[in-house]
Amino acid sequence: YTAKRSGSGTALYEAATDSYTACHLATLTDFRRALDADDQIVVHLQPKVAITNGQLLGVEALARWNHPVRGLLAPSEFIAMATSAELSAPFTTKVLTEALFACRSWLRRGYRVPVSVNITAHCLVRPSFAFEVADLLARQRVPADLLCLEITEDTLVADPTAAAQVLAALRATGVRTSIDDFGTGYSSLSYLRQLPVDELKIDRSFVLALFPHGSDEPADDALVATIVDMGHRLGMHVVAEGVERRDELAVLAGLGCDSVQGYLYSPPVPADRFPVELLRTAARTTPSAGYQVLT
Ligand code: C2E
Ligand code: MG
Ligand code: MG
Ligand code: MG
Numbered sequence: 001y002t003a004k005r006s007g008s009g010t011a012l013y014e015a016a017t018d019s020y021t022a023c024h025l026a027t028l029t030d031f032r033r034a035l036d037a038d039d040q041i042v043v044h045l046q047p048k049v050a051i052t053n054g055q056l057l058g059v060e061a062l063a064r065w066n067h068p069v070r071g072l073l074a075p076s077e078f079i080a081m082a083t084s085a086e087l088s089a090p091f092t093t094k095v096l097t098e099a100l101f102a103c104r105s106w107l108r109r110g111y112r113v114p115v116s117v118n119i120t121a122h123c124l125v126r127p128s129f130a131f132e133v134a135d136l137l138a139r140q141r142v143p144a145d146l147l148c149l150e151i152t153e154d155t156l157v158a159d160p161t162a163a164a165q166v167l168a169a170l171r172a173t174g175v176r177t178s179i180d181d182f183g184t185g186y187s188s189l190s191y192l193r194q195l196p197v198d199e200l201k202i203d204r205s206f207v208l209a210l211f212p213h214g215s216d217e218p219a220d221d222a223l224v225a226t227i228v229d230m231g232h233r234l235g236m237h238v239v240a241e242g243v244e245r246r247d248e249l250a251v252l253a254g255l256g257c258d259s260v261q262g263y264l265y266s267p268p269v270p271a272d273r274f275p276v277e278l279l280r281t282a283a284r285t286t287p288s289a290g291y292q293v294l295t
Pocket of ligand 3: 180181201203241
């Protein structure tokens, strides 16, 4: 480095390195504390809406860190740290607990709203993960079929054999699974047939690519059409993520895509700010299920 040759340059270079490290360590210490606190790691919920009739089919829980000094932080600020080997388990437990709590609150009000949670690669190599999930469901008194776990392709390629076993165990408990950011990973298509997966989420980049030259041009829909068709042939529910515009929604509807998520309906919001008109379209609990009686 040129910086190392001149005296003042070296000082600058080292100061920059040190302050980066110090900042990172401080953040790591703060994050460990956040995992122990009960109000710092929160989830925001984003609706997943049926294309044909606008019904609320579920919500995705997206983690936020309510930092005592820095305010509300997005996953880009902390997710790499959170998904490191050592912090992955407590972080995922935290997010699952928050997500199931919201699901449970809605059940008590009579709404069946399935909740999706993103999980890390480390979860899928831990044989005990399915038991931990079953335990959390029991403690939060949420039926297993109201939980969906979102997995990226890269999560699967890390250790496909272990992942397949954990997914099979999750399936046996009734939990659903989804392939997130579909089309952006490096895995082969053959895993889609082999793994027990219920849902496929088309990555936002494909939605963005529908109108590369503006919406007055015909949509460039070959890739999205292919993904929707493939998902359906494999018996999966197909969701498009990051839908912001009416013209995107219209194309996706024409292609037979089942549901959408995106700013067009709502950004991720705290449970108490969730759009009530959407909540009212959700499936209702049957009176005999007794959710309203329990507290
Ligand atoms: P993802 O699971 O693919 O989530 C979708 C991301 O797109 C979210 O960003 C969401 O806020 C954003 N989004 C939704 N609709 C729109 C839209 O219409 N336009 C645009 N431009 N963006 C939209 P977010 O919340 O920042 O999360 C980013 C990523 O961080 C997630 O991508 C997921 O991979 C990861 N992540 C978030 N929460 C968790 C978590 O609890 N655990 C794990 N392991 N990963 C998480
Ligand atoms: Mg996701
Ligand atoms: Mg995604
Ligand atoms: Mg994404």
